[in-house]
Amino acid sequence: MGGSFKIGRVFGIDVKVHWTFFLLLAFFAYVGYRDSGDPLTALVTAAIIVALFFCVLLHEFGHSLVAQRLGIEVPDITLLPIGGLARLKNLPEKPADEVKIAIAGPLVNVVLAPIFFGLALLLGANLLNPANILEGAGSLGEVLVYLGYINVVLAVFNLIPAFPMDGGRVLRGLLATRLGPVRATDISSGVGQFFAIAFFLVGLLTGNFLLLLIAVFIFFGASGETQMVRQREMMRGLNVSDVMGTKPRTETVTPYHNFGQVLDAVLHGYQEDFPVVNEDGGLAGIITRKEILSAAHSPDRYTSVRDLMKTDVPTISPDADLFTDGYRTLQESGLRALPVVENGELVGMLTVDDVGQASLLRDLRKQQY
Ligand SMILES: [Zn+2]
Numbered sequence: 001m002g003g004s005f006k007i008g009r010v011f012g013i014d015v016k017v018h019w020t021f022f023l024l025l026a027f028f029a030y031v032g033y034r035d036s037g038d039p040l041t042a043l044v045t046a047a048i049i050v051a052l053f054f055c056v057l058l059h060e061f062g063h064s065l066v067a068q069r070l071g072i073e074v075p076d077i078t079l080l081p082i083g084g085l086a087r088l089k090n091l092p093e094k095p096a097d098e099v100k101i102a103i104a105g106p107l108v109n110v111v112l113a114p115i116f117f118g119l120a121l122l123l124g125a126n127l128l129n130p131a132n133i134l135e136g137a138g139s140l141g142e143v144l145v146y147l148g149y150i151n152v153v154l155a156v157f158n159l160i161p162a163f164p165m166d167g168g169r170v171l172r173g174l175l176a177t178r179l180g181p182v183r184a185t186d187i188s189s190g191v192g193q194f195f196a197i198a199f200f201l202v203g204l205l206t207g208n209f210l211l212l213l214i215a216v217f218i219f220f221g222a223s224g225e226t227q228m229v230r231q232r233e234m235m236r237g238l239n240v241s242d243v244m245g246t247k248p249r250t251e252t253v254t255p256y257h258n259f260g261q262v263l264d265a266v267l268h269g270y271q272e273d274f275p276v277v278n279e280d281g282g283l284a285g286i287i288t289r290k291e292i293l294s295a296a297h298s299p300d301r302y303t304s305v306r307d308l309m310k311t312d313v314p315t316i317s318p319d320a321d322l323f324t325d326g327y328r329t330l331q332e333s334g335l336r337a338l339p340v341v342e343n344g345e346l347v348g349m350l351t352v353d354d355v356g357q358a359s360l361l362r363d364l365r366k367q368q369y
Contacts, residue, residue, distance in 0.1 A: 004078050013064055013086075014076040015057065024081040025049055048131070048143055052150055053079055055112055059154060060084035062108035063101050063166075070097045082213045090324065091225075091232070095176035095184070102169035109155035116148035162199070163192035164221040185229040189222040196222070232323050235358045240326040241318035243358050244340050246348040252277045255284050255306035259295040262305060266292050273337035275346050276309045283339050283346045285309035315341040316350060322358060326350050 004016040025046050032045030057079060064074040064086045073089035092098040117127060125141025130149050132138070159167040168188050175184035196219035203211035253262055253274045262274065272289040287309045295308055314333050316326055318340050330338055330350065337351040 006076075010061070011065060011068070013061075013074050016076050016078040018078055018080045020081050021053070021079055048146070051143075051147060053084075055109065055147065055151055055154065056084045058112065059105040059108045059158070060086040062104040062106075064088075066104040067092070067101045070101065072097075072101075082210060082217060091228070095173040095181075097173075098176070099170050099173035102166045102173065105166050106155040106158045109151040109158075113148050113151035113155070116144045116151060120144035120148060160195060161188070161191055162195035162218050163188035164225050165192070165218060168192045168195075168222075181229055182233050185226050189226045192218055192222040231327065235323035235327060235355070238322040238358055238361065239318065240316055240320045240322055240340055240350050241348075243322060243354040243361060244318065244348040244350045245354060250275070250349045252346065253287065253305055254279070255304060255309065257305045259292060259303065259305070259308075262287065262292050263295075273335070273349070273351070275339045275349060276305055277346055281345050283315065283341055283344075285311040286313050286335075286337065286339060288335065288337075313339060315339050318342050318347055322355070327355055330355065 003020070004018045006014050006016050008015045028049050029042040029046040033039060033042035035041075057077065060077045064077060067074050067086070067088050070092060072092060075087055075089060077084055077086045079085075088101075092101055120127065120141045123139070123141035123144065125139065125145050127145055127148075129142060130146040131142035158165055159170070161167040161171040163169060163172055163185075168191065171191065172184045172188040175187055179187070196215045199211050199218065200215035202208070203215055251265055251269065251271055251274060253265070253276055255276055255278065265274065266272065266289055274287050274292075276284040276287055278284050284306070287305050291308050291310075295303070313335070314329050316329055316338050320326055326338070330352065337349045339346055340348040340350055
């Protein structure tokens with residue numbers, strides 16, 4: 001996520017903090033100082049917030065370590081003011097795996113809560129009297145009681161079935177065993193968006209800014225992931241070679257063409273991006289419609305393709321899985337087309353449109369088999 005920086009690496013997972021998190025810390029430190037006039041209270045208040053987010057981080061590690069055990073890569077965990085976000089490289093394929101990963105986070109808080117309460121009791125604190133961090137920290141015992149309650153809240157709140165929150169993921173996993181992934185996601189997204197609207201209204205009525213943020217996060221998270229699951233199902237079982245455009249349908253250019261010549265191809269054909277191929281058949285780079293059109297209006301018109309082509313372009317193998325490799329690489333590159341290369345030689349292009357037509361191909365295949 002943009003604006004985040006790494007503070008450490010544990011179990012092969014980068015731990016990152018979003019810059020807005022420091023705004024949150026500064027805000028609570030300020031409130032602590034304003035209400036007490038004591039800089040030490042400001043520090044203690046900030047320290048409690050850090051402890052709270054440490055619990056959030058452990059929650060995310062709960063998800064992440066189970067995901068790793070199930071063979072899913074977890075590149076990083078980011079701490080945001082509204083909570084933590086563990087990024088999984090892939091969605092779990094099996095519904096049961098999704099349930100295990102989702103439940104592991106709240107389970108961490110279920111374990112942490114009695115530990116904090118127990119420590120508080122050892123220090124002689126009253127469990128009915130948590131520290132009010134906005135009015136100064138109180139005793140260490142009261143702070144531990146407070147952290148105990150925070151973990152109860154984290155467990156309960158995350159288990160609300162508001163997809164894509166943990167409870168919503170559990171719901172989807174359970175539905176998916178009977179209804180399949182697409183319908184399960186549709187239903188849990190619908191439930192999630194219902195909760196998002198409810199949270200939003202409550203947030204407005206009570207002036208709870210955090211709840212408003214969470215509502216927006218749930219609403220858009222739900223629709224984003226619904227789309228992702230649809231795309232995955234649409235491309236299931238297809239390879240890049242099933243949908244890519246192959247030569248001779250894919251026109252290529254050489255590094256020595258000039259832009260006037262390439263412009264002609266763009267204006268008179270359907271192709272928008274062109275692989276640039278050396279005389280020996282090796283890929284030199286690609287030249288996109290955007291570059292071709294902008295060059296056409298400038299003195300670059302007569303320069304050769306070599307001077308303006310993109311050379312650091314990711315390539316993809318024809319045997320690669322369409323969703324996990326082809327589609328992802330295409331998305332991450334920000335390009336509309338990727339060269340498909342086999343044994344160092346260009347064999348075709350995978351375009352955004354090819355990916356879009358994967359569903360047609362699937363329907364056709366269903367009829368054939
Ligand atoms: Zn969680």
